[in-house]
Amino acid sequence: MIGLDARLVGILLSGGLTLMAYSFLYRENRVSRIAEHIYLGAATGYGVVLSAKYVYDNAAVPLAKGNTFWAIPLLSSLLLYFYFSKKHFWLYRLPTAAIIGVGTGIVVAADFRTRLTEQIKATLLPLFVANDPYNTVNNLIIVFGVLGALIFFYFSKELKGPTRTLADFGKYILMVTFGASFGQTFMARISLIIGRVQSLYIWPASILLPLAAVLVGVAIAWDRRKQRTPRVSAGK
Amino acid sequence: MATEKDWTHKLATIDPRVIFLLLLISVAAPLLMPFGLPVGISPPTTSTFKFIEGLPSGSLVVSAFDMSAAVAPECYPQVAAFTTHLKNKNLKIIEVAFDSAGPMFADQALRDVFGASKDHPLYGKNFINLGYIAGGEAAMKTFAGNPKVIQKDFYGKDVKDLEIMQPLSSARDFKLLIVISGSQVDNFVRQFGDPHGVPIVGAVTAVLVTRVMPYYPAKVVGYLNGLRGAAEYEQLVKRPGIALAGMDAQSAAHLLVIIFIIVGNVGYIVRKTRRPS
Numbered sequence: 458m459i460g461l462d463a464r465l466v467g468i469l470l471s472g473g474l475t476l477m478a479y480s481f482l483y484r485e486n487r488v489s490r491i492a493e494h495i496y497l498g499a500a501t502g503y504g505v506v507l508s509a510k511y512v513y514d515n516a517a518v519p520l521a522k523g524n525t526f527w528a529i530p531l532l533s534s535l536l537l538y539f540y541f542s543k544k545h546f547w548l549y550r551l552p553t554a555a556i557i558g559v560g561t562g563i564v565v566a567a568d569f570r571t572r573l574t575e576q577i578k579a580t581l582l583p584l585f586v587a588n589d590p591y592n593t594v595n596n597l598i599i600v601f602g603v604l605g606a607l608i609f610f611y612f613s614k615e616l617k618g619p620t621r622t623l624a625d626f627g628k629y630i631l632m633v634t635f636g637a638s639f640g641q642t643f644m645a646r647i648s649l650i651i652g653r654v655q656s657l658y659i660w661p662a663s664i665l666l667p668l669a670a671v672l673v674g675v676a677i678a679w680d681r682r683k684q685r686t687p688r689v690s691a692g693k
Numbered sequence: 694m695a696t697e698k699d700w701t702h703k704l705a706t707i708d709p710r711v712i713f714l715l716l717l718i719s720v721a722a723p724l725l726m727p728f729g730l731p732v733g734i735s736p737p738t739t740s741t742f743k744f745i746e747g748l749p750s751g752s753l754v755v756s757a758f759d760m761s762a763a764v765a766p767e768c769y770p771q772v773a774a775f776t777t778h779l780k781n782k783n784l785k786i787i788e789v790a791f792d793s794a795g796p797m798f799a800d801q802a803l804r805d806v807f808g809a810s811k812d813h814p815l816y817g818k819n820f821i822n823l824g825y826i827a828g829g830e831a832a833m834k835t836f837a838g839n840p841k842v843i844q845k846d847f848y849g850k851d852v853k854d855l856e857i858m859q860p861l862s863s864a865r866d867f868k869l870l871i872v873i874s875g876s877q878v879d880n881f882v883r884q885f886g887d888p889h890g891v892p893i894v895g896a897v898t899a900v901l902v903t904r905v906m907p908y909y910p911a912k913v914v915g916y917l918n919g920l921r922g923a924a925e926y927e928q929l930v931k932r933p934g935i936a937l938a939g940m941d942a943q944s945a946a947h948l949l950v951i952i953f954i955i956v957g958n959v960g961y962i963v964r965k966t967r968r969p970s
Contacts, residue, residue: 482713500762504793507825514845563834567883571912575887579911638903641919645767645899647946648920650720651939652766658724 465661472662475653476669483676602630701967704960712953719949723941732940738925741894741915744869745775750783752868753861755891756802757881758788758795764875764898769798770923770936771896772873776806778930785857786820787840787867791832795873796824796847811848817855822847833884837864837891864889871896878905878913886912896922 477492512531520527533555539548580603582596605627608620616624657666748754756776760768779786788799799822803810810822824847826832835842840861843852852858860866870891872881875898885891892914895905899919909916917926920943923936 483710500794507793507796508827511825511827514849515843519844559831560829563831564880564883567887568879571879571883571887575912576907579907634903638900641899641902643950644921644943644947645919647720647943648767648899648939649763650716650946651724651920651942652935654717654721654724654942655766655935655939 468659468662472657472665475657476665483673601626606631701960701964704956705964715949716946719945720942723945724939727938727941730941730944732924732928732937734925734928735918737909737916737918738922738929740910741917742778742926742929744892744894744914745778745782748782748784748868751785753785753787753866754779754869754871755787755789755867756799756871756873758790758799759792759872759874759876760798761792761794761875765798767898767919768873768875768896769801770920770934771917771926772798772802773805773934774923774926774930774932774936775871775896776802777932780806781930787823787857788821789823789836790825791829793825796822800847811850817850817857819857821855821857823852830880830884833880837884837889839863864891867891869894875901877901878908882908882912
């Protein structure tokens with residue numbers, strides 16, 4: 458029974474916070490800001506607790522069991538708190554340098570392969586595929602699209618003749634890419650609205666919908682009344 | 694010149710809240726009264742389905758939850774659909790999260806598909822929720838090199854005692870990595886795909902799809918395109934759910950925006966042609 462009630466309260470809270478957040482669409486208001494702050498606070502708190510639990514389970518517990526290796530990262534991480542000390546701020550830089558160094562090393566070395574050499578290899582395609590016009594056209598678009606987009610960003614010399622044509626082709630390919638990205642982004646945003654509206658149709662969140670409609674109606678009537686009042690006084 | 698009574702002027706100065714209201718109606722109405730428009734299945738979704746179908750029973754599959762609550766309406770229906778498929782194929786599922794919000798969605802997926810998570814008799818044998826691993830890409834690299842680096846799962850159980858983790862030595866033991874993400878897949882290709890040769894499937898938001906496409910099909914064997922991809926997968930696994938129910942609303946909203954774009958452009962062109970030179 459308690460579990461069921463908790464579920465219903467959860468649905469009601471979720472629906473209520475959704476409507477509070479969406480009230481921003483009418484205009485900036487305190488209710489939407491409260492919903493934003495609750496979201497930020499809850500998400501941050503949840504993240505902090507999980508991170509602390511991870512450190513406790515995977516570093517503090519093994520250290521307590523005698524695995525002294527874990528003392529090194531744990532003590533190093535404590536140096537980060539010297540960020541708040543003007544005198545010993547330099548100590549904060551040591552773990553920061555390690556984090557940046559390791560992070561960059563891990564990403565750059567692997568990224569060179571993943572996003573450069575492997576992508577160049579994937580662009581080396583046959584410009585004519587026998588008995589397959591679909592793939593022939595596809596390969597031509599990929600090869601000349603990549604070349605065109607690269608030449609479009611070549612600024613060391615004025616582009617003329619065939620290089621200009623290729624750069625223009627690259628520009629159109631880029632515009633199509635931006636259009637596709639925008640279309641995908643729109644689809645994603647609509648999916649998010651669908652998800653929230655679906656959650657509002659679940660009982661007991663659905664009882665909030667007429668309440669929200671009444672509140673929006675009151676807000677519109679209030680605004681109209683406020684708009685009319687100064688006009689009358691200006692006329693006098 | 695356009696006057697205040699002119700329709701092009703009214704169009705240009707329309708209250709954005711009217712557009713918001715129309716958009717809300719276009720989404721809310723089809724959810725109440727669905728039209729039942731057909732949903733075609735795209736090649737990347739079919740590739741994903743076929744790849745999972747081709748995996749031998751008992752293969753280890755990793756579901757990497759790199760998702761936050763903000764993308765749950767798009768990503769969670771995908772998770773529910775493919776977890777159902779993994780269960781039906783009797784594949785072993787290792788759930789791991791690289792975003793702090795990930796473990797709760799991993800837990801939700803187990804409860805929705807298997808009926809229970811940590812209390813299920815198959816927990817630790819057929820599936821496991823390893824929880825959140827802090828550290829971003831460095832954590833991914835560490836986990837790929839040695840998945841047993843995790844000491845405890847999301848529920849505090851010792852991981853080394855669980856049967857599913859016994860045969861693991863590196864990411865090479867994974868037959869598939871499913872990336873559930875709203876931010877990027879490049880990091881997973883860098884740390885799992887290229888160095889360890891793990892096939893990757895992207896269960897991603899629609900925004901992210903244009904960044905996944907360059908890796909398809911060489912590095913990423915298939916991908917689900919947002920809510921639409923989830924709806925396609927629900928059809929393939931014969932488990933109609935909230936994604937399929939939302940497709941009419943998606944189509945109606947897209948149609949409305951296409952009308953807005955056409956009307957807006959017509960208005961713009963008319964205003965421009967009427968303007969004195």
